[in-house]
Amino acid sequence: MQTNKPELFTCLSPALLNLYEAEKSIVVIIDVLRATSTIATALYNGAKAVIPVDSVAECIRIGKQIDSITAGERDGQIAEGLNYGNSPFEYPREFIEGKTLVLTTTNGTRLLQMALDKNAKGIITGSFPNLSAVCDYLVAQNQNVILGCAAWKSRVNIEDTLFAGAIISRIGKHFSINCDSSQMAASMYKDAKEDLFAFMKSKNASHYQRLSGYGLEEDIRFCLTADNANVLVIYKDGKLAI
Amino acid sequence: MQTNKPELFTCLSPALLNLYEAEKSIVVIIDVLRATSTIATALYNGAKAVIPVDSVAECIRIGKQIDSITAGERDGQIAEGLNYGNSPFEYPREFIEGKTLVLTTTNGTRLLQMALDKNAKGIITGSFPNLSAVCDYLVAQNQNVILGCAAWKSRVNIEDTLFAGAIISRIGKHFSINCDSSQMAASMYKDAKEDLFAFMKSKNASHYQRLSGYGLEEDIRFCLTADNANVLVIYKDGKLAI
Structure with a gap:
């Protein structure tokens, strides 16, 4: 099938990223519960930048180097030696404005590093709170896209896949999509979109179980709600910023 | 959650198999279009055994050694140097009964070899034509299960995922399932089950496109139909047999 549209792929786990041509694509890092949602929220609320790191030790190290x-x-x-947690509600404007946040995120940071190592054309982060900003950017760029789900220790998860599905549902027609994972994501999103929270709960999603076990149902609801922190988050020189 | 039920996981791609404990599980090799469907059909029709190999050269080599x-x-x-193709329709009883079939299958054989390397407790093959036999066996064994999708060059595909969903839909209640991939597979199967062929077509599944492009729609229909070759296929000592 001839087409002039750029290609879009969904990569359901970091362990599958090497199957796709990141060097020819914009990679969207998706870690819905909760890293990329919290990152969008902090930046929306005026954070100067977010520095994603993959360990508590690295977080402490950088925290000592910069304000x-x-x-x-x-x-x-909250991990020992750090000051705050992973909830988007911890980063209102009155607290985070003008500050730099150093955030440990295991799965999302790992995927981001892999995309960097593969010389991705561009790297942005995606989450429901900044869904529209991500969609508008991807359409405007008119480049190949890899929707990269951060997953959980490489195991595919429902919420990152749902976000990929949400993107495809909105802007899929601007892309050539020959990718069963994308079709599966879009199909699941279609089933779930009326009430993402209820869907996650009904499917007994692993992250729903884990976070609701910690009493974080409000976090989950926020992280599944579109456009509450609608800024475009771009990775550049070790930092995420808008 | 305490439970005495064995665990069931769905592994959507061979590249993810190392995330699961194959050594504690029965691994079901799923390569719906068309390897495991054709294997079930040949054995149902009286083939003595099927020897799965991962290359044409190996197929030719074994073909010279044994009848x-x-x-x-x-x-x-049909690959150069070989005599027959991958279609289940090529293996009716009057042709295959009593014979040994040496079959090259890239994705399925790779996954099978990985399961062997990981000392899987047991290895069987699964496909819609032998769906009930697989379900009955797994329930009777009462062991942990990994539904291993052969995928396509490690890229997740719809049809293998649908088969995993079919298994879960039938016998999921006998297992403890803490696995988002399994939930996703079951959810998609629920959407698709009324007409799997129409679902594959509507989703523009990559294998649907490829095989229908070769005029193999009847193969696809057969491979998506339950219990037309309802035998249990067990791997042992390099051979698949019933």
């Missing part, structure tokens, strides 16, 4: 907020959780608690 | 039928395709044509 910043260090944040990250392990097992639902 | 057998060598089969495999490349780009929709």
Whole structure:
């Protein structure tokens, strides 16, 4: 099939990224619960930048070097040596405006590093809170796209796949899509879109279980709601900023 | 959640198999279009055994060593040096009964080899033509299960995922399922089950496109129909047999 449209692929796990041509694509890093949602929220609320790091130790190290907020959780608690957690509600404007946030995120940072290593043409982060900004950008760029789900220790998860489906549902017609994962994501999103929260709950999604077990249902609801922090988040020189 | 049920996981691509504990599980090799469907059909029709190999060269080599039928395709044509193709319709009883089939299958054989390397507790093949036999066996064994989708060069595909969903839809209640991939597969199967062929077509599935491009719509229909070759196919000592 001849087409002049750029191509769009959905990569359901970091372990599959090497199957796609990141060097010819904009890679969207998707870590819905909660890293990329919290990143969008902090930046929307005026954070100067977010520095994603893959370990608590690195977070502490950078926190000592630059004036910043260090944040990250392990097992639902603020990690030892850090000051804040992973919830978007921890970063209102009155707190985060003008500050740099150093955030540990295991799955999202790993995927971001992989995209960097593969010389991705561009890297942005995506989440429901900034869904429209991501869609508008991807359409305007008119480049190949890889929707990169951060997953959970490489295991495919429902919420990142749903976000890929939301993107495809909105702007899929601007792309050539020959990718079963994309069709699966769009199909699931269609089933889920009337009430993403209820869908996650009904499917007993692993992250729903984990986070609701920590009493974080409001976090989940926020992270599944579109456009509450609608800014475009671009990665450049080790930082995420708008 | 405490439970005495064995666990079931869906592994959407061979590239993800290392995330799961094959050594504690029965691994179901799923390559719906068309390897595991053709294997079930040949065995149902009386083939003595099927020897799966990963290359045309290996197929030719074994064909010279033992009295057998060598089969495999490349780009929709019988591969040079082999005698038959990958279609289940090529293996009626009057042809295949009592014979050994040596079949090249890239994706399925790769996954099978990986499961062997990981010392899987057991290995069987699954396809819609032998859906009930697979379900009955897995329930009776009462062991952990990995539904292993052979995929296409490690890219997730719709039809193998649908088969995983069909298994879960039938026998999921006998297992503890904490696996988003399984939930996704079951959810998609629920959408698709009234007419799997129409679903594949409507989703523009990559294998639907490829095989229908070769005029193989009847193969696709057969491979999506339950229980036309309802035998349990077990791997042992390099051979698949019933």
